[in-house]
């Protein structure tokens with residue numbers, strides 16, 4: 132059975148619904164008729180988006196201001212979602228840090244792991260039983276091409292995305308016969324905002340313009356892939372190249388090469 136058709140009582144949950152890819156995913160789902168629950172910490176941008184989605188697409192749009200790196204706050208959200216009719220879950224919220232782990236704030240690194248890995252696990256487990264019971268549902272997990280390989284100067288992020296990538300593709304094999312779709316979105320660079328011409332210390336310095344994809348395209352191909360129950364969607368040329376390199380290059384050769392690239396991303 133396909134991802135459930137929209138209905139007035141069902142909700143599609145999008146984490147990271149306050150900016151970037153999450154805004155585009157929520158908009159794409161609403162365009163297809165799904166009512167949504169937006170989740171992130173900043174409620175202001177989500178309230179604005181919710182109002183736009185209601186007006187443009189005539190769907191219901193709810194907002195939950197939750198710090199998903201906080202276990203107690205997460206538990207409360209999981210409890211709510213387990214008791215609602217959730218047709219689609221987009222586990223999309225995530226953060227990244229660049230630089231040597233030893234130089235980074237340990238508390239922020241822990242919070243990053245909570246968000247990028249544990250929140251994905253908790254939210255999925257909260258909604259999976261009802262999806263399996265109905266024999267229908269969709270889970271989209273935003274991992275990353277960075278999760279395919281070891282990346283010095285991006286260690287916590289790369290490892291947390293390795294969890295997201297592997298969890299998604301493993302879970303898919305378990306629930307496919309039960310009618311639940313699970314798709315991994317594993318992008319390389321996605322343009323989430325216009326580049327600052329002054330900003331030469333970040334990813335802008337490393338990735339040429341033609342290799343970027345935008346959030347709208349990423350969301351559209353991701354929801355298409357979820358509807359088809361595709362295992363993995365990799366939008367854009369660079370993402371595809373990074374994926375292939377991650378799969379076929381020996382890790383001991385790959386690590387120092389990408390490590391040098393990510394050193395630049397850290398501004399070193």
Ligand SMILES: NC(=O)c1ccc[n+]([C@@H]2O[C@H](COP(=O)([O-])OP(=O)(O)OC[C@H]3O[C@@H](n4cnc5c(N)ncnc54)[C@H](OP(=O)(O)O)[C@@H]3O)[C@@H](O)[C@H]2O)c1
Nearest residue numbers: 147149150151152171172173198199224225275319320321
């Ligand atoms: N853009 C890319 O090039 C790229 C490439 C590969 C993978 N990805 C992945 O795509 C996903 C979306 O990234 P993006 O590029 O769209 O980044 P973004 O614009 O920075 O969005 C990140 C989202 O996560 C939310 N978030 C951050 N910390 C949170 C927390 N503790 N609790 C709840 N929500 C939190 C943010 O909202 P608040 O700050 O309001 O909480 C925001 O809505 C991430 O998982 C990222 O790793 C992005």
